[in-house]
Amino acid sequence: MNDITQGLLEAFRLIISLDRDLIEISLLSLRVTLTAVAIASAIGLPLGCWLAVRRFRHRRLAIATMNALMGLPPVVVGLIVYVLLSRSGPFGVFGLLFTPTAMVIAQVIILTPLIASIAHQAIRELWAEYHDLLISMNTSRRQRITALIWDGRRALLTASLAGFGRGIGEVGAIMIVGGNIDHVTRVLTTAISLETGKGNFALALALGFVLIALAIIVNLIIHSLSKTETSGRW
Amino acid sequence: MVTRSILPLTVKKACVTRRGKRLIGPISTTVHRHGLTVVMGPNGAGKTTLLRMLHGMERLAEGHLAWQQPPEQARKRQAFVFQSPIMMRRSVLDNVAYPLMVHGTPRTEARAAAADWLERVGLKESAAKQATVLSGGERQKLAMARALIRKPEILFLDEPCASLDGRATREFEELVCDAFARGTRIVMSTHDLGQARRLAKDIWFINHGHLHEAGPAEAFFASPQTPEARAFINGDIVE
Ligand SMILES: Nc1ncnc2c1ncn2[C@@H]1O[C@H](COP(=O)(O)OP(=O)(O)O)[C@@H](O)[C@H]1O
Numbered sequence: 262m263n264d265i266t267q268g269l270l271e272a273f274r275l276i277i278s279l280d281r282d283l284i285e286i287s288l289l290s291l292r293v294t295l296t297a298v299a300i301a302s303a304i305g306l307p308l309g310c311w312l313a314v315r316r317f318r319h320r321r322l323a324i325a326t327m328n329a330l331m332g333l334p335p336v337v338v339g340l341i342v343y344v345l346l347s348r349s350g351p352f353g354v355f356g357l358l359f360t361p362t363a364m365v366i367a368q369v370i371i372l373t374p375l376i377a378s379i380a381h382q383a384i385r386e387l388w389a390e391y392h393d394l395l396i397s398m399n400t401s402r403r404q405r406i407t408a409l410i411w412d413g414r415r416a417l418l419t420a421s422l423a424g425f426g427r428g429i430g431e432v433g434a435i436m437i438v439g440g441n442i443d444h445v446t447r448v449l450t451t452a453i454s455l456e457t458g459k460g461n462f463a464l465a466l467a468l469g470f471v472l473i474a475l476a477i478i479v480n481l482i483i484h485s486l487s488k489t490e491t492s493g494r495w
Numbered sequence: 496m497v498t499r500s501i502l503p504l505t506v507k508k509a510c511v512t513r514r515g516k517r518l519i520g521p522i523s524t525t526v527h528r529h530g531l532t533v534v535m536g537p538n539g540a541g542k543t544t545l546l547r548m549l550h551g552m553e554r555l556a557e558g559h560l561a562w563q564q565p566p567e568q569a570r571k572r573q574a575f576v577f578q579s580p581i582m583m584r585r586s587v588l589d590n591v592a593y594p595l596m597v598h599g600t601p602r603t604e605a606r607a608a609a610a611d612w613l614e615r616v617g618l619k620e621s622a623a624k625q626a627t628v629l630s631g632g633e634r635q636k637l638a639m640a641r642a643l644i645r646k647p648e649i650l651f652l653d654e655p656c657a658s659l660d661g662r663a664t665r666e667f668e669e670l671v672c673d674a675f676a677r678g679t680r681i682v683m684s685t686h687d688l689g690q691a692r693r694l695a696k697d698i699w700f701i702n703h704g705h706l707h708e709a710g711p712a713e714a715f716f717a718s719p720q721t722p723e724a725r726a727f728i729n730g731d732i733v734e
C-alpha cells in the first residue's frame with residue numbers, strides 16, 4: 262500500500278518536473294507503438310475486410326491461421342525477430358537489432374493478426390446485415406467494400422485502438438529485440454521491468470501510472486476526434 | 496429519352512431448391528406491365544422466396560425468367576423492400592441518397608433528391624437522424640423512399656407491414672397506392688387478408704411453394720377455386 266502511494270507521488274513528481282528521462286522513454290514508447298499500429302492497421306484492416314467479403318478456396322484456413330496468429334506469444338515473436346535480425350541471421354546486414362526499428366517490426370508482427378481479426382469480425386457482421394440490400398441495389402464488389410469500410414469505420418477504429426492497447430503494454434518482444442538500452446531502446450514497459458528487478462518499486466509504479474495515463478489519453482483523443490467528425494457530418 | 500419497358504416478365508417452370516429441398520416451384524406466370532399483385536399464403540408458403548426469385552436473388556434450379564430487356568438492364572429498374580428493412584449505419588438522408596450515389600449521381604444532387612423523397616414519405620423531420628434509431632414504421636417509409644428514388648419500373652415489397660401497427664400500416668399503404676397510381680408495377684406479399692382486400696388488383700395464392708391461384712382480386716375473393724384458398728379466406732388455419 263505504502264509502495265503504491267509512494268509510486269503515485271513519485272509519478273506526480275516526475276511529471277511535474279518534466280523529468281528528461283521520463284519524457285524520452287515515454288516518447289519512444291509512443292513512437293514505436295504508434296508506428297507499429299499504423300503499419301499493422303495498413304495491413305490488417307484491408308486484410309480483415311477482404312477476408313470478410315471475399316469467397317475463395319482455403320478462406321476458412323486463412324481465417325483460422327489469422328486467429329491462431331493472434332495468440333502468438335510475444336516472447337516467441339521477439340525471439341524469432343531476434344534470430345532473423347542478428348548478425349548471423351538473414352537480415353543481419355541491415356544492423357537493425359537493438360534499434361527502435363527492430364521493436365517496430367516485432368510489434369507489427371504481434372499487432373497485425375489482432376487488428377485483422379477484429380476488423381474481420383466487425384466487417385463480417387456488417388456484411389451479413391447489408392448483404393441483401395447491396396446485392397439488390399446491384400452494387401459492384403468495390404462499392405460494397407467501400408460501403409462496408411465507411412459504415413464500419415468506428416469498428417475499424419476500435420480494432421486499431423485494441424492494437425494500440427496491446428502494443429503499448431507489450432514487453433516480452435521489445436525487450437528481446439530492443440535490448441532495453443538506455444537512451445536508445447528503453448521504453449516504459451522495459452523500464453518498469455528493469456526498475457522492478459532492481460527493487461525500485463516506487464519508480465516502477467510511477468512509470469506504470471504514466472503508461473496507463475498515456476494509454477487512456479491516446480484513446481480519449483482518438484475517440485473525441487471520431488466524435489467531432491460524427492457530429493459535423495450529421 | 497424513351498426507355499423500353501422491362502415488362503412483361505415471363506416465368507417458365509421456375510424452381511428454387513436449397514440443399515436438395517424444393518422451396519418453390521415449378522412456377523409459371525406472367526407479370527404484366529401494369530398492376531398491383533398481392534402474393535398471399537400462410538407463413539412458410541414461399542412468398543419471400545418467390546419475390547426474391549423474381550428479383551433475381553435466388554438461383555433457379557430449373558426453369559427461367561425472361562424480362563423484355565437484358566438482365567443487367569432489367570436489374571437496374573427493379574427495387575425490393577425487405578420484410579425487416581436494412582438500415583445502413585448512416586443518416587436517414589444518406590440512406591435514401593445511397594442508391595443514386597452508387598449509380599453515379601453527384602452527392603449534392605442525390606441528397607437533394609433524397610430530401611424530396613423524405614418529404615413525400617413524411618420523414619422530413621428525421622433526415623439528419625441515424626437511420627438505426629427509427630421506429631418500425633419509419634424504417635419502412637425510409638425503405639420505400641430508398642426503393643423509389645431511382646424510379647423503378649417494378650417494386651417488390653415483402654410483407655412490409657408485418658410488424659407495423661394500424662396507423663403505420665395505413666400510412667404505408669398510402670405510399671403503395673401512390674406509387675401504383677404513378678405507374679409503378681407492384682408485387683407485394685402479405686398474409687394479412689384485410690390488406691390484400693384493400694390493395695390487390697390481382698392475387699397470387701401460394702401454398703407449399705406452389706402457385707395455387709392467380710387472377711383478378713375480385714374473382715379470387717368472390718369464388719376461390721381451391722380448398723386451401725377458400726380456407727385461407729375464411730380465416731381457417733391452412734397447413
Ligand atoms: N435459407 C433457407 N434455407 C432453407 N430453407 C429455407 C430458407 N429460407 C426459407 N426456407 C424455407 O422455405 C420455405 C418458404 O419460405 P419463405 O419463402 O420465407 O416463406 P414465406 O415468406 O411465405 O413465409 C419455408 O418452408 C422455409 O422454411
Ligand SMILES: [Mg+2]
Nearest residue numbers: 542543578654
Ligand atoms: Mg416471408
